[in-house]
Amino acid sequence: MAEIMTMSSDPKLIAQVLCEAPTTTAHLDPGLRRALARRIAAHAPARELGPIRLDSYVITTVLRGGALHRDGPFHWSPRAARRIIGGGALRHLLEGRAKDPLSGVQCEITALVNQAAGRRDQRSGSLGQWLHEAPPSLRVAVAAEAMTYATELLTCVDLTSLCASIDASAADPQWAVPGAPWISVRGRRDLEVAFNGTHGHRAILALRGGPMGPDARYDLGIVALTAALSRPDAPLPARIVGIWGATGRAMVVPVDGETMKTAARQVLQAVEALGVPTRAKLAA
Amino acid sequence: MPITHHVDAVSQLRGEPSRRPRIDRGLAGGLRAWLNDELFEIFGEDHSTKIVRSPWSLTHRGAPHSTLGIARGALVGALFTQRMLGSTIEHPMDDALCVLEADPGAAPLTHEIHQLDPDRFALLAAEVSAHDAVLAQQLRPVPSSWLPRFGVQACVALHGGQLTLRSTTDAMLGPAPHDVASVALLDVTTAAHDQHIHQELTLRALIETLRAGTQPFAVASLSSATGALALLEVREHDLVEAVHAIVKATKEALHG
Numbered sequence: 001m002a003e004i005m006t007m008s009s010d011p012k013l014i015a016q017v018l019c020e021a022p023t024t025t026a027h028l029d030p031g032l033r034r035a036l037a038r039r040i041a042a043h044a045p046a047r048e049l050g051p052i053r054l055d056s057y058v059i060t061t062v063l064r065g066g067a068l069h070r071d072g073p074f075h076w077s078p079r080a081a082r083r084i085i086g087g088g089a090l091r092h093l094l095e096g097r098a099k100d101p102l103s104g105v106q107c108e109i110t111a112l113v114n115q116a117a118g119r120r121d122q123r124s125g126s127l128g129q130w131l132h133e134a135p136p137s138l139r140v141a142v143a144a145e146a147m148t149y150a151t152e153l154l155t156c157v158d159l160t161s162l163c164a165s166i167d168a169s170a171a172d173p174q175w176a177v178p179g180a181p182w183i184s185v186r187g188r189r190d191l192e193v194a195f196n197g198t199h200g201h202r203a204i205l206a207l208r209g210g211p212m213g214p215d216a217r218y219d220l221g222i223v224a225l226t227a228a229l230s231r232p233d234a235p236l237p238a239r240i241v242g243i244w245g246a247t248g249r250a251m252v253v254p255v256d257g258e259t260m261k262t263a264a265r266q267v268l269q270a271v272e273a274l275g276v277p278t279r280a281k282l283a284a
Numbered sequence: 285m286p287i288t289h290h291v292d293a294v295s296q297l298r299g300e301p302s303r304r305p306r307i308d309r310g311l312a313g314g315l316r317a318w319l320n321d322e323l324f325e326i327f328g329e330d331h332s333t334k335i336v337r338s339p340w341s342l343t344h345r346g347a348p349h350s351t352l353g354i355a356r357g358a359l360v361g362a363l364f365t366q367r368m369l370g371s372t373i374e375h376p377m378d379d380a381l382c383v384l385e386a387d388p389g390a391a392p393l394t395h396e397i398h399q400l401d402p403d404r405f406a407l408l409a410a411e412v413s414a415h416d417a418v419l420a421q422q423l424r425p426v427p428s429s430w431l432p433r434f435g436v437q438a439c440v441a442l443h444g445g446q447l448t449l450r451s452t453t454d455a456m457l458g459p460a461p462h463d464v465a466s467v468a469l470l471d472v473t474t475a476a477h478d479q480h481i482h483q484e485l486t487l488r489a490l491i492e493t494l495r496a497g498t499q500p501f502a503v504a505s506l507s508s509a510t511g512a513l514a515l516l517e518v519r520e521h522d523l524v525e526a527v528h529a530i531v532k533a534t535k536e537a538l539h540g
Contacts, residue, residue, distance in 0.1 A: 008497050011460045077386050102369075102428035137379035138386055140371040141362065148433035155431065155460045211439050211448075246437040248495040 009243045009250040011158040018203045019163045022238035028228040036264045041179030055186045056222035059270040060215040076130040078145040086149030090168045101150040164193040175229035187226030200234035212244040220253045225263035304501040312497045322531045323443035336448045339487035342533045343480035360415045364472040370425030376416035377409035415508035430457045438495040451491045465501035476509045485516040490526035
């Protein structure tokens with residue numbers, strides 16, 4: 001396995017690391033993808049228990065033997081909306097439609113509210129509807145959170161020395177398991193950089209809160225695996241860089257076949273360890 | 285360190301750009317190594333004790349805040365963000381409370397606020413309004429080109445995690461620095477500044493230096509009780525002073 005490196009989260013260093021040319025053009029082994037799908041489906045918690053979304057937080061928590069927090073029904077909050085609105089603001093910025101994170105955030109909130117007000121988005125739990133009904137002070141709090149997120153993303157990489165184009169696509173990569181599509185694996189990442197002049201070669205950047213824990217490398221490996229599973233036609237991401245902004249530290253995980261196998265094993269172990277009745281047990 | 289009244293805090297914080305220090309890329313690493321050496325001496329054979337400190341807990345030994353004090357701090361903190369972004373506030377208590385109510389992490393606090401008897405609730409609302417009037421006087425909206433971010437957390441582990449320094453900055457301004465320090469920190473406190481404010485600011489500056497690898501050019505605290513702005517233009521000797529304060533506080537925590 002290629003060497004994992006921890007370093008300072010200096011924006012220039014991060015840009016350098018992200019820009020390093022890929023050392024491999026390998027794709028995800030189709031055999032690994034098929035085997036993972038088959039084994040997850042065999043051990044899958046029953047469909048009757050509802051959809052299950054596995055991300056690296058869930059997987060590493062389950063493997064540590066920790067309890068998953070079940071907070072009850074989801075409610076929007078400034079915190080919950082920050083990545084969606086902040087990511088949208090960053091896209092406005094990168095495409096030249098906004099001059100700074102705040103104006104990008106305002107564009108994004110206005111678009112969401114107008115969409116809801118125009119009755120094109122009538123889902124009662126939608127972000128647009130929530131913002132539409134929110135009092136002005138709450139909208140400002142949402143803007144502050146989203147702007148903070150967008151600015152953190154914008155300043156964590158020195159864009160002037162980045163020789164690659166940034167893809168701040170809205171959705172996290174997600175893979176619905178063939179044979180058990182109610183189970184999906186999701187990789188929480190914040191940016192992808194596409195290497196100039198190559199086809200599909202990319203590096204991934206993930207922002208994380210709090211201190212860098214002992215599971216950090218596995219967290220990043222699972223995100224890289226999900227990115228590879230969701231785009232089997234593209235080469236493996238060259239590397240994934242995690243930034244723990246609160247500590248000023250970063251971790252670089254080169255992505256290779258061994259990283260993919262380790263991450264796949266962890267996904268599978270988490271499915272097995274979830275401790276809920278499987279389809280087979282329910283049938284019995 | 286100057287403490288001024290009736291000022292535009294954001295403009296004061298920006299100061300004179302020509303006075304900002306050049307970035308010394310070796311400074312943060314040197315301070316960290318120095319602290320680690322000192323902590324190695326202090327902890328000695330003790331590999332199990334873990335200490336977590338904030339700038340406030342390093343400089344104060346008082347009793348924890350009362351519920352009313354914590355509630356006031358959280359509500360005024362919410363209004364501080366609103367003012368920094370140029371929001372119009374007509375009903376300070378309602379506006380701040382509605383922000384707090386939307387934060388799942390603040391649920392126990394909002395529950396306590398709603399459990400207050402009407403007299404205490406009215407007292408809290410009056411206090412929040414008074415603090416907001418001070419904020420309105422002292423804060424102009426921050427230009428968006430200054431890249432403001434709010435509630436920025438820092439968590440610096442030293443000596444293998446035996447000492448963790450934590451801080452939350454209410455507002456951080458400025459882009460990542462290249463050659464000259466370009467980041468400033470602004471906090472709001474609902475208390476009046478006391479004799480520890482200078483040391484508290486040096487500690488905030490040190491934690492940010494260790495976190496980011498580069499020092500901020502200014503650190504300030506705005507008291508919404510008095511309207512006073514305590515402003516520290518960060519220099520190397522301030523960071524050295526903060527190292528001494530941490531060493532002293534850690535010795536006291538371990539050996540009395």
